[in-house]
Amino acid sequence: MNREDFPMLQKDIVYFDNGATTLKPRSVVDKMVHYLEDYTSNIHRGDYDAALRTNEEYDGVRKIVGDFVNCDLEEVIFTSGCTMSLNMVVFGFMKNYLHKGDEVILSKAEHASNILPWIKLSEEIGIVLKFAKLGNDYELSLDSIKEAITPKTKVISIAHVSNVIGDVRDISPIGKLCKENNILFNVDGAQSVPHMKVDFKESNIDFLSFSSHKMCGPTGVGVLVMKKEHMNRCNPLCYGGGMNQFFEADGSYELKSGPSKFEAGTPPIAEVIGLGEAIKYLEKIGMDNIHKHEVELKKLLVEELEKIPNIILYNKKADSGILAFNIDGVFAQDTSIYLNSYNIYVRAGNHCAKMLKDDMKIKNTVRVSMYLYNNKEDVLKLVDVLKRSEDIFKVII
């Protein structure tokens, strides 16, 4: 779909590394250049035309995000990315909220950004991390989350879509479960918000994090959606301009309420404006169409790769555009270097989910991750190159 919108696809490449970051459509780049060239100015308190325009554009993006994930615009906090959003949840809110012995449910398939902050917090205040069991295909089910819940469970913190296995977790029933048991629900939306409809309110999410660069937007900006009722209790991690009401020599001060409290300093203005344009772009195509398209491509890829005897697939079932595989007996990185020589871009590694090796018994895989602009030809080219991979060492050495 829409390949002509992406300047990078004018080159003869197959881009299958969308889990890491996505390509940018021309409209997003243009929108940012427009701000940089025609009305550069800071937000907050400007009285001249360009500054008013910048404020309008910047604040407008909160509404765009709010409509996109169904939350109030006062719940939208701009951050530097998903990792920062998750750290703000853990060290800004949870550190205040949790006590020694409280339990937090995670899974071993989580990204480092949704595990390491928790490990650090447990070191600091003695919370207990519990890893819900993964199923046969390393998927995380509602049942295994139910099993992990105890009277001490205070938080469930999981990705909506895992970045290695690509399984789509059942977040609405999990959110309901959280509500019934007085558990807070922290969702890492890095791999879901760009690819499918996510509904903050309907899924009863307390905190939702995602990055702009994985959804056709620029790097350097992300979002933390935080339920309004949590904002007072949450401390900012950063103090400075734009986030205070007043401060005095006697040490008294008052912080702003709402999202501004968490956005100290000059934010990445061009990037936020670019993110707004990216969301408009995605909505024009339709999130359901994007998801359907990716799942269809993955199905085709699985069908074709299953015909090749020496290909091992790890997550056939997962209902997203992510496929993890290896060529039997070949180190994942050698495979990705081999594919690079045919201009096919994939990623080899543990994909920052280092704990998954405990369950999968292998550390590294090759990951194909799709997006709206991938097509059947991309898939068939990958299949063709993998079919011929018996000469892999001739190609890469």
Place this chain on the structure above:
Amino acid sequence: MDIDSNLRREIILDNYQNPYKKEKTNDSSYVKVNSNNESCIDNLDFFVKVEDGKLVDICFDGEACAISTSASSILIRSLIGKSIEEVKNILENYKRMINEEEYDKELLGELNVYFGIQPNRKNCALLPSKAINEILRRVSDGEDNQNR
């Protein structure tokens, strides 16, 4: 030694598939470092035993790509039994070759198979030499501490 590309590939592949001294040791007389390549996912442990200023034994273990693994194998074969000074000299020339600088070709023997390696594989080829350099640094730090 000018090596034709088939022979070159054969040597690399042979050292990848049947690496020399790819084994772990728990012997505490060995100095161990883990070499984790930032630009890739290679993850190897190196073990070196130094006695009387000589590297009397070296081995390595872990998971890595064809270039890192084969380079470890070939490098270890060419270093075992040499003095610290000789080893430093070989590692320096090896690094120079990989970085396309002037180097002593005679000194490197079979390591010459990595001459002209693709830019995106340089880090893989340098992984074992960085690790062994790190071990030598630790060995000499250790001696400094003892002398103090």
